[in-house]
Amino acid sequence: MSKKTRIVVVGAGFGGVKVVRELAKDKSLDITIVDRRNFHLFQPLLYQLATSLLSTDEIAYPIRSFFRHNKNVDLFMAKLRGLDKERKVVITNHGEIPYDYLVLAAGATTNFFGMESVEEHSFPMKTLQEALHIRNHVIHMFERANKIEHNEEERRRMLSFVVVGGGPTGVELAGSLAEVINLIMKDEYHNLSPDEISVKLVEATGGLLPMMPPDLQQETVRVLEKKGIDVMLNTQVAGCDKNSLILKDGRVIPTNTVIWAAGVKAVPIISKLGFACDRAGRVIVNEKLQVEGERDIFAIGDCASFCHGTERPLATVAPVATQGGAVAARNIKRLIAGDENLETFHYKDQGAMATIGRTEAVVNMNGTKMKGFIAWVVWMFVHLLRLAGAHTNTTVLLKWTWNLLSGTRLGRIITNMQYDESRELRPMPLDPEEKG
């Protein structure tokens, strides 16, 4: 029996799973996925977990389930700590893993652009835990304000929710948050006056959804404002403390909830591997998706900086990762076969879409622009089709239908509460290493 070729894929996001899917059929390969989680996360719907519409089980899918029938694929649940290129081993907190070919698909984390006060006091939303943390915190603020807090000013601050960042994540989250508040919270918290509650969306530039044409950008602002959201364009953030968001122009917004959706960067370990990286910490790859100067190491998705034929590196979106994963897998197969003539990665942009709450979305695909209900239906089906697993699709479709018909949101459960030093019940703090 000849020795098997060892492939190590770091990260089981859209890119990593695609690479492994493409390679798994070849039984002469021994494939190890390294991930500190045991699940693949469907990040585009994370905001629906944060706003109580979906459950963890619907947007997180066990990695092992993808590869149940591929005995040559295994998961090594551990955290990447480094790389030894000489010995060709990946270093993790649970030991080393030897590789012949390595794919870095470790993904992105929140970019606070060096603002420590924002990092300390705001709520990012890149992981499952962070989304649950937002869910718990928002409900907790309502509970506190409704019965426990008698000072009106404090109550208004508790009920002031600020989302920073006008990209798809910020827009979708703000829209969904306004909806859960309008349709449910205002009804269930009998002690609160609706005018004490506010949702703001803060964006540094002059428009929302930069990848959309101007008319759809304006449509987005219109729909959000119709939902009662205060859309603050051309508004830059200077910092944050426990009780307020501080703007560059000196204004202070009293709030206990700043959700930070203003930027991403590669996970920090990537820039510590000794490779050339861009400003966002993403490793620079050549046209074949190899890490600059390396034959056997590829990088794809949010942690890779691909800048060939475009002005800026490709965006950190799922299709870039998936398409890159397919090309990286084919190039690895060529190298194994002794063919050094590798395929060049050409990204096919399929357009963009964003939902702005129930029944409203904007879609811009292959030159076709859509808005309103029809755009929302298109958005819904595209996302259902891409969700992992037929079972998950069904419960998600059910929940979306109920939500459409009656505003139902089943997930309003505060799951991770604990008592802090002052013996107050609070959502559990996040693991500081969670972000890394």
Added chain:
Amino acid sequence: MSKKTRIVVVGAGFGGVKVVRELAKDKSLDITIVDRRNFHLFQPLLYQLATSLLSTDEIAYPIRSFFRHNKNVDLFMAKLRGLDKERKVVITNHGEIPYDYLVLAAGATTNFFGMESVEEHSFPMKTLQEALHIRNHVIHMFERANKIEHNEEERRRMLSFVVVGGGPTGVELAGSLAEVINLIMKDEYHNLSPDEISVKLVEATGGLLPMMPPDLQQETVRVLEKKGIDVMLNTQVAGCDKNSLILKDGRVIPTNTVIWAAGVKAVPIISKLGFACDRAGRVIVNEKLQVEGERDIFAIGDCASFCHGTERPLATVAPVATQGGAVAARNIKRLIAGDENLETFHYKDQGAMATIGRTEAVVNMNGTKMKGFIAWVVWMFVHLLRLAGAHTNTTVLLKWTWNLLSGTRLGRIITNMQYDESRELRPMPLDPEEKG
């Protein structure tokens, strides 16, 4: 406007929700539910959360949703700290709440019978967090054993799962655990040999499910053994450490997973309120469900000790709480109306049932005994009917159907991992106050 009568109900379990439902229609009442959670928990299905079949949202239901249309009902999310009978106020960690009538329905917690080593090292399963903790821990043990642990003895210990307690909780959990292992884990962990995995059910007495007739008890043992579970009757526990369960006869079972389902007692605060309590810390009530010697304070469900006409206090099961809640509500209405002639509580025992995994159950209702598939179908419909919310029923039915047809379990997601001091990834420890 005359002053409203203030009712405070501590606990939103089966008993508490029933009381409030019965009283909510009367708009002259001002009802406050005190609970440290914002959800009602369907405890009978907790073991299905622990074994990855259901999601949190399906067995936990927001308390406010029950009373959305009852403006005279509100939730005070706080933890009971004490009682001032003179001033008629309930004391919580978020301040005091005045009452005219008080209902204690605070429920039960795990009883370790004074064994500190068991309390420290075993996994109880009375709360949502504890069930999630078991889920996370079991999956984590498989991940560790599969790739990281090379010592066979250590691996066997990691893959040895011991459930202590042969009541419904222990039996249902052991059966469900054996199933997820047989149908999924053995398939997905390619590095493990099935004979390294074991599930044991330890029971101190000579039989399982003490409320069942002997033939159904024997049937239960037979079905569990068929699933590969080692049923250890007449086996008493002496203690526990990080790596083993120690039996009274001196035997030591190497394991990292002791799930403790061997007993319950009232939540600790109940015995600190100054009332007479039984050995399990439950407050002793008279035939009208009033706390002994009190006119305005009632106690129902798992935290009440009702011992009239029966040899032992009524069992800590949902129907006792629900039926008690209805009687307590009616008695409060009488007292408010000036009628001191209160209704006596007569518990109608509806029988017992337990599921022993997919397609197998035992049922003993009104003299009718059932087992096997038909019993399982009966069990399923009874539980579906009692679940809160039509939406929840639907997703639960869907998940049960998928599980029946193909063993599907969507919830195998490790959600609450963090790094401990040794920088090892572990399930997050539980809040020590969680149990209280």
